[in-house]
Amino acid sequence: MTETGYFTEENSAEVVTSRNADAKDARLAEVMDSVVRHLHAAVKEIEPTQEEWFEAIRFLTEVGHMCNDWRQEFILLSDVTGVSMLVDAINNRKPTGASESTVLGPFHVPDAPELPMGSDICLDQKGDPMLVKGRILDASGAPINAVKIDVWQANDEGFYDVQQKGLQPDFNLRGVFRTGPDGSYHFKGVKPKFYPIPDDGPVGQMLTRLGRHPYRPAHLHYILEADGFETLITHIFDPDDPYIHSDAVFGVKKSLLAKFDLIDDPARIAAAGFDRPYYEVVHDFVLAPET
Amino acid sequence: MTETGYFTEENSAEVVTSRNADAKDARLAEVMDSVVRHLHAAVKEIEPTQEEWFEAIRFLTEVGHMCNDWRQEFILLSDVTGVSMLVDAINNRKPTGASESTVLGPFHVPDAPELPMGSDICLDQKGDPMLVKGRILDASGAPINAVKIDVWQANDEGFYDVQQKGLQPDFNLRGVFRTGPDGSYHFKGVKPKFYPIPDDGPVGQMLTRLGRHPYRPAHLHYILEADGFETLITHIFDPDDPYIHSDAVFGVKKSLLAKFDLIDDPARIAAAGFDRPYYEVVHDFVLAPET
Numbered sequence: 001m002t003e004t005g006y007f008t009e010e011n012s013a014e015v016v017t018s019r020n021a022d023a024k025d026a027r028l029a030e031v032m033d034s035v036v037r038h039l040h041a042a043v044k045e046i047e048p049t050q051e052e053w054f055e056a057i058r059f060l061t062e063v064g065h066m067c068n069d070w071r072q073e074f075i076l077l078s079d080v081t082g083v084s085m086l087v088d089a090i091n092n093r094k095p096t097g098a099s100e101s102t103v104l105g106p107f108h109v110p111d112a113p114e115l116p117m118g119s120d121i122c123l124d125q126k127g128d129p130m131l132v133k134g135r136i137l138d139a140s141g142a143p144i145n146a147v148k149i150d151v152w153q154a155n156d157e158g159f160y161d162v163q164q165k166g167l168q169p170d171f172n173l174r175g176v177f178r179t180g181p182d183g184s185y186h187f188k189g190v191k192p193k194f195y196p197i198p199d200d201g202p203v204g205q206m207l208t209r210l211g212r213h214p215y216r217p218a219h220l221h222y223i224l225e226a227d228g229f230e231t232l233i234t235h236i237f238d239p240d241d242p243y244i245h246s247d248a249v250f251g252v253k254k255s256l257l258a259k260f261d262l263i264d265d266p267a268r269i270a271a272a273g274f275d276r277p278y279y280e281v282v283h284d285f286v287l288a289p290e291t
Numbered sequence: 292m293t294e295t296g297y298f299t300e301e302n303s304a305e306v307v308t309s310r311n312a313d314a315k316d317a318r319l320a321e322v323m324d325s326v327v328r329h330l331h332a333a334v335k336e337i338e339p340t341q342e343e344w345f346e347a348i349r350f351l352t353e354v355g356h357m358c359n360d361w362r363q364e365f366i367l368l369s370d371v372t373g374v375s376m377l378v379d380a381i382n383n384r385k386p387t388g389a390s391e392s393t394v395l396g397p398f399h400v401p402d403a404p405e406l407p408m409g410s411d412i413c414l415d416q417k418g419d420p421m422l423v424k425g426r427i428l429d430a431s432g433a434p435i436n437a438v439k440i441d442v443w444q445a446n447d448e449g450f451y452d453v454q455q456k457g458l459q460p461d462f463n464l465r466g467v468f469r470t471g472p473d474g475s476y477h478f479k480g481v482k483p484k485f486y487p488i489p490d491d492g493p494v495g496q497m498l499t500r501l502g503r504h505p506y507r508p509a510h511l512h513y514i515l516e517a518d519g520f521e522t523l524i525t526h527i528f529d530p531d532d533p534y535i536h537s538d539a540v541f542g543v544k545k546s547l548l549a550k551f552d553l554i555d556d557p558a559r560i561a562a563a564g565f566d567r568p569y570y571e572v573v574h575d576f577v578l579a580p581e582t
Binding site: 006007008009011012015016020022023024025027028029030031032033034036037038039040041042043044045046047048049050052053057060061063064065067072074077079080081082084085086087089090091093098146156206208209210211212246250251252253254 | 297298299300303304306307310311313314315316318319320321322323325326327328329330331332334335336337338339340341344345348351352354355356358363365366369372373374375376377378379380381382384406466487499500501503526537540541543544545
């Protein structure tokens with residue numbers, strides 16, 4: 001144990017970090033050195049009263065007590081403070097021209113069925129029909145063959161199947177597709193709607209006090225995997241969504257804005273195989289080469 | 292809701308904090324602005340992998356799950372990162388010459404018995420006897436009358452009575468005394484011993500990986516209250532304790548070092564009312580005027 005100077009308000013962070021000199025886990029020591037320095041800087045800036053400090057302790061305790069096998073309130077806290085998106089950004093710096101990533105979110109399931117290209121993933125026919133299509137390209141603009149495209153989305157009321165077991169068919173609005181040599185994909189779904197993150201816990205209460213809403217703008221999720229390329233985890237967003245500029249978890253990036261065109265031409269409706277007007281979304285992705 | 296720019300790695304903190312523009316709780320917004328800026332700075336410095344980020348989520352969740360009516364693991368986390376002492380320091384800036392504060396700790400009980408000056412608070416006669424004495428003074432060196440002195444300590448094995456209900460008498464090693472016009476105090480107790488903070492949870496595991504021990508050096512707790520003066524919550528420490536330079540919670544300050552003298556002179560032993568050698572601790576306190 002390294003002997004350190006006595007604690008003072010001025011040298012507080014140095015006294016604490018100097019205790020890690022004999023750490024068994026060098027990376028943890030590096031992480032905690034940074035955490036302690038920035039945490040002490042925040043405390044010195046905030047100058048909390050003892051009561052405010054205890055309110056912070058109570059808040060973190062409530063966040064912990066809200067966590068169970070189905071609910072991860074600390075991930076929500078990370079999400080609404082932009083930390084999840086920042087970690088995503090740091091781990092997914094893409095070369096110029098490559099499509100950008102965004103957060104995975106808690107609603108992906110690993111075993112969605114692989115479907116023939118063009119299938120309708122909306123199993124209950126609720127909501128406004130939607131046709132999504134585009135191409136998966138490399139940085140040179142060439143199509144990528146055999147891309148595994150895993151898509152999932154909330155329904156027209158803003159709920160994923162796993163949130164409404166029994167109310168939605170199993171694997172509703174989920175599917176895995178594979179591109180051919182032309183790199184193209186298309187599938188049918190339902191026009192998605194904005195939805196709130198779970199806001200009945202301490203994180204939701206914090207958002208209320210901060211004057212923030214809990215909504216995420218309407219989006220579709222994608223995971224794109226292909227040999228020789230970096231896996232891309234991302235969404236595409238409806239730019240006309242009322243919450244497009246205020247996603248509660250900061251997931252929106254300009255390059256992820258798609259376009260949802262309402263198609264009411266009877267010939268096109270018939271050609272797409274729908275019986276009523278539908279939304280058409282055309283969005284290409286560019287995968288970065290594996291590094 | 293203020294509309295903000297799209298999230299990027301560079302502007303991450305500004306995008307998040309700009310969402311608090313319409314906060315209902317202005318102080319919370321101020322606190323969260325600071326927390327978010329410093330948290331994002333730490334994340335940018337650390338560059339955690341997604342797995343490391345999730346390890347942090349798991350750690351905080353375990354800390355939360357460890358908290359119950361008897362155990363506050365988030366306070367322990369605050370203690371071992373020096374945050375509790377920093378908040379204490381910020382809230383107890385003393386004028387030059389006044390005695391310094393340190394953390395209250397979790398073992399104070401509010402209803403300890405008021406005892407005649409000189410009483411022995413050690414109710415089970417275990418360990419090495421100790422006589423503690425001194426004066427409570429104002430900044431000019433004048434004695435303060437009618438100071439309420441609330442003292443408590445761990446026993447010779449490092450346990451407080453509330454940790455060993457049934458094994459120690461109720462209110463063992465606790466007492467409230469009141470000074471007279473000469474400002475002096477004296478009481479008997481037992482020479483205290485170092486003890487570990489609770490280390491069977493995630494915070495203890497973190498300390499192990501950081502190469503840190505969980506011990507606090509031997510100390511006595513005081514709360515000093517008098518009309519017209521700032522209440523002082525503090526400890527005095529045994530400077531010969533093996534952990535005096537590495538208190539797990541950073542509570543030691545140079546001005547809080549007392550001196551524990553072993554007295555083996557039979558005449559002094561008899562005069563003090565002991566039947567064997569004892570430790571004598573002489574420590575004065577200077578209270579700051581109420582502001």
